[in-house]
Amino acid sequence: MIEYKGLNALDDGWVIAETEFDARFLGKFETIFCQGNGYLGLRAATEESYPGEKRNLFVAGAFNRFANQEVTELPNAADMVQLEIRLNGKPFHLEKGKIHSYRRELDLRQGELRRDILWEDEHGDQFKMTFRRFVSLQDRHLMGMRVQITPLSKAAVISICSGINGQMTNSGAQHFIEGERRVFDKELLQLTATTTESNIEFVHTCAHQMYEGGVRLTTAPAPSMDRRRVSLTYKLKAEVGKCITLDKVASVHTSHDKEWRDRGAAHQALQDTAREYLSKKAEKGFDVLVNENEQAWKGIWAKANIEIKSNDVFDQLAIRFAQYHLLLMTPAHDSRFSVGAKGLTGEGYKGHVFWDTEIFILPYFLYMEPQTARKLVKYRYHTLNGARKNARDKGYRGAMYPWESAATGEEETPEWGPVDVVTGTPTYIWTGKIEQHITADVAYGVWHYYQATGDQEYMDRCGYEIIFETATFWASRLEWSDKEQKYHICDVIGPDEYKEHVSNNAFTNYMAYWNMTKAIECTRKLMQVQNDIYLTLESQLDLSGRLKEWEDKSKLIYLPQPDVHSLIIPQDDTYLKRQVIDLERYRNQEQVASILADYSMTQLSEIQVSKQADILVLFYLLEDWFSKETKAANWHYYEPKTLHDSSLSLSTHSMLASDVNELELAYDMFAKAARVDLGTNMHSSDEGIHSASIGGIWKAAIMGFGGVRSWEGSLRLNPKLPEAWQRLSFPLAWQGERLQVTVTRGKLEVERLTSGLAELTLLIHGQEYVLKDRIVTDLKEAERSE
Numbered sequence: 001m002i003e004y005k006g007l008n009a010l011d012d013g014w015v016i017a018e019t020e021f022d023a024r025f026l027g028k029f030e031t032i033f034c035q036g037n038g039y040l041g042l043r044a045a046t047e048e049s050y051p052g053e054k055r056n057l058f059v060a061g062a063f064n065r066f067a068n069q070e071v072t073e074l075p076n077a078a079d080m081v082q083l084e085i086r087l088n089g090k091p092f093h094l095e096k097g098k099i100h101s102y103r104r105e106l107d108l109r110q111g112e113l114r115r116d117i118l119w120e121d122e123h124g125d126q127f128k129m130t131f132r133r134f135v136s137l138q139d140r141h142l143m144g145m146r147v148q149i150t151p152l153s154k155a156a157v158i159s160i161c162s163g164i165n166g167q168m169t170n171s172g173a174q175h176f177i178e179g180e181r182r183v184f185d186k187e188l189l190q191l192t193a194t195t196t197e198s199n200i201e202f203v204h205t206c207a208h209q210m211y212e213g214g215v216r217l218t219t220a221p222a223p224s225m226d227r228r229r230v231s232l233t234y235k236l237k238a239e240v241g242k243c244i245t246l247d248k249v250a251s252v253h254t255s256h257d258k259e260w261r262d263r264g265a266a267h268q269a270l271q272d273t274a275r276e277y278l279s280k281k282a283e284k285g286f287d288v289l290v291n292e293n294e295q296a297w298k299g300i301w302a303k304a305n306i307e308i309k310s311n312d313v314f315d316q317l318a319i320r321f322a323q324y325h326l327l328l329m330t331p332a333h334d335s336r337f338s339v340g341a342k343g344l345t346g347e348g349y350k351g352h353v354f355w356d357t358e359i360f361i362l363p364y365f366l367y368m369e370p371q372t373a374r375k376l377v378k379y380r381y382h383t384l385n386g387a388r389k390n391a392r393d394k395g396y397r398g399a400m401y402p403w404e405s406a407a408t409g410e411e412e413t414p415e416w417g418p419v420d421v422v423t424g425t426p427t428y429i430w431t432g433k434i435e436q437h438i439t440a441d442v443a444y445g446v447w448h449y450y451q452a453t454g455d456q457e458y459m460d461r462c463g464y465e466i467i468f469e470t471a472t473f474w475a476s477r478l479e480w481s482d483k484e485q486k487y488h489i490c491d492v493i494g495p496d497e498y499k500e501h502v503s504n505n506a507f508t509n510y511m512a513y514w515n516m517t518k519a520i521e522c523t524r525k526l527m528q529v530q531n532d533i534y535l536t537l538e539s540q541l542d543l544s545g546r547l548k549e550w551e552d553k554s555k556l557i558y559l560p561q562p563d564v565h566s567l568i569i570p571q572d573d574t575y576l577k578r579q580v581i582d583l584e585r586y587r588n589q590e591q592v593a594s595i596l597a598d599y600s601m602t603q604l605s606e607i608q609v610s611k612q613a614d615i616l617v618l619f620y621l622l623e624d625w626f627s628k629e630t631k632a633a634n635w636h637y638y639e640p641k642t643l644h645d646s647s648l649s650l651s652t653h654s655m656l657a658s659d660v661n662e663l664e665l666a667y668d669m670f671a672k673a674a675r676v677d678l679g680t681n682m683h684s685s686d687e688g689i690h691s692a693s694i695g696g697i698w699k700a701a702i703m704g705f706g707g708v709r710s711w712e713g714s715l716r717l718n719p720k721l722p723e724a725w726q727r728l729s730f731p732l733a734w735q736g737e738r739l740q741v742t743v744t745r746g747k748l749e750v751e752r753l754t755s756g757l758a759e760l761t762l763l764i765h766g767q768e769y770v771l772k773d774r775i776v777t778d779l780k781e782a783e784r785s786e
C-alpha cells in the first residue's frame, strides 16, 4: 500500500508512494501527500471524486467565524483540482473497470505529486493516465497541474470538465458569500467569494491549455456557470496511442494578503491583479513553472539537507518528510500568522495555534531558519493585546495567551467535544479555560529564540514586553495557601490532558516560576545595561512595581520536589494517590485514545494514566534544574502509565531517553514518532498532519541523538548515536552563524560555514571548546570526561 522508496543510491530516501488505490484510505494520502508553501495548503484529493474525500485548500491566517456561537476557523477555499473526466461518455472512476497498474508518488525533492495509472473501462478499453501537480514554492499564490490521457485500445472521445468550485464547506459550514464568476478569453476563469464575518475576499483564478500529441489545440471549450461554480468542458476525439494533455494553472489571492490588507475597497484592483498574474504564469507554461518550483526546492534542500545513515533507510526519509511538512505548514511570509496544529493539511483543530508551535515547531526554525523563527515569535507579539484581553476578561492582570489561538490572540478553544461515554452528552472541553501553561510556553519560546539568535532588536521591541506581561499574569494567577505558606496554582490542566482540574501540576508551577524569575532577570539587566529600553517599559508597564511583586511571590511558589528515595516528582497534588490499573490493552491499541471508549474524562482523572509526556517536557526545557537520576527515575515511572494518545508524546520520550542514555528505547520511540503520519496506520492522519509530531521528529533526531541544546546563551552538543545509525550530519544556525555538525561512531566534527568575527564557544559533553573553523573531537573521550 505505502512504499518508501530508497533502497538504491539514486532514490535514497526521497519518495513516498501509494502503490494501490483503496478508497477506504483517501484521508491518509490526502494528508501526507499534501502540497503547499506556507501560504497555500492543498490537500491531495484526487482529480476524480470519491465519497468520503476531503477537498481542502487553505490560505494561512484567513480565519472566519461561521456563527457567533462557533469558534473561528480556516475556511475551505474553492476547489480547483477536481476534474470530471469522461472517456467515451463514461466517468473515469477507479472503483469501476479494472486497474492494471497504479502508482502515486510524492517526490520530496521538488514537492511534486505524480500519479500513473493503466486503467481499463467497463467495455475493456484501456487508457494510460498521468497526473502531475505542484504548489509553487517560487510563487506562493500559484499551483499547477497536468493531466495526460492516452487511449490504448482504440480512438476515444475524451471530455474533461475543469474549473473553480466554490461549493466547498468546512464539514457543512459555508464560510463565503458568493461573489463574481467570469470566463475570460474562453480559457481563463475567475471566481470571487468573501468570508461572511471576517470580510476577506478570496480571488480564485485559473487558466487552461489543451494539447494533442504536443500540439496546442485551439478549439474552444464549452463554458458553464452554476451557483458558486464556473467551469469549461473540453471535448475531443483522441486517436489510439495519441496523448491528450490538459495543463491547468491556478492561483489564489486574498484581500488579507500583506500587499492588500491596507487597501480598503480594492476589490476590482485585486481581481485585475490576480488575472494579470495568472495570465503571465499561464504564458510561461507548465514545464517552465514546474522547473521554477523545482529550483526553489533545490535551494531549500541545499541549505537544509540532513543526512542520516541508518540501517533503516526509513529514518532518512522520515526526517525529510518532516522538513517538507514543516516548510508547508509555516507561514514564513507573514508574522500575523502562525502554525496550525494540523498545518494547512486538514480541518482538524480548525487551523488553530497551540503550544505545539513554541515547544515542538519553533526549535526547528531556530536552528535551521532563524528568519522564519522570528516570524513565529512576532506572531505572539502581534496577538499580545488579545492575550491581555483574555487576562482582563478572566480577572487577571498581564497577558494570558489562549490555549487555541487564531487571528487575534483571544481564546478560540471550542467548548464542546466528543461524546462522553458515561453521560452520552458532548464532553465539555476545559483546555480553553484552564490549560494555562501555554502562557509560560510562549514566554519560553521568546527566550529560546533570543538565546539561539541573539536578536536584540526583537527583544527590545517585542520580547521583553511578552516576558513581563506573561510574568504579571502568573503573579496575578497564584493562590496563597495559608496552610502551606506557599503560592499554589490550583484547578489547571497540565500537558497531560487526561488529568483535568488538578492543582500544582509540576510542569505549570515550574514554568510559571521560570517565567517570573526570567522577568526579574530581564528587568535587572535592562536597568543596568539598557536604561533607555528600561525607561520606556517602566513608563508603560510600571516595571519597578512589578519587579517587587515578582520577587516577593516567585520565592514562595510551591515547586514539587523529587521524593528523597524514589526521586519521583508528583505530576500534581493527587496523581500519585490515584489507582494504578493494568493499561496493557490501551498501550497496545491500534488507534489512539481507545481508552475514551471505556472511561469518561472524569473517570480518567481517578487513575494513574497519562495521555502524553508531562513532567518529562520540563526536563528538557529546564534541563539544568534536574539531575540525570531524577530524569531517569521519572521517565521509568511515568512512561509505563502513558498511552501516547497525543502525537506530541513519543518524540519527547525519545529525546529524554537519549538524555538518560537509554538509546535503544530512544530509537524505538523515534521510530514510532516518525511513523505517526508516515507509518502504516491508515487513519491516523485523516484530520490532517500532526504538526507537533512532525517538529518532534526533527527534535528527537537533532536534539535527542544530535544532543543539541541551548542553555542561557551557550550551545551544547551531547551527541549519542543509536545502534542503528552510523552517521548524522546536519546544519545548525547559532547566533547569526551557520555550522555543520557531523556525528559518526566515536567522532564529532563541527565545521563553521560562515566566517563571523567572534569566536564561538561550545560545550561538548560538558567540556568547553572554542570554534574557529573546525573542531574534530573523539566522542568517547568527551563522554568519559563528562
Ligand code: BGC
Residues within 6 Å of the ligand: 341, 349, 354, 355, 356, 495, 497, 611, 612, 645, 646, 647, 648, 692
Ligand atoms: C494534545 C495537546 C496539543 C493538541 C494540538 C492535543 O491532543 O494533548 O498537547 O497541543 O492536541 O496538537
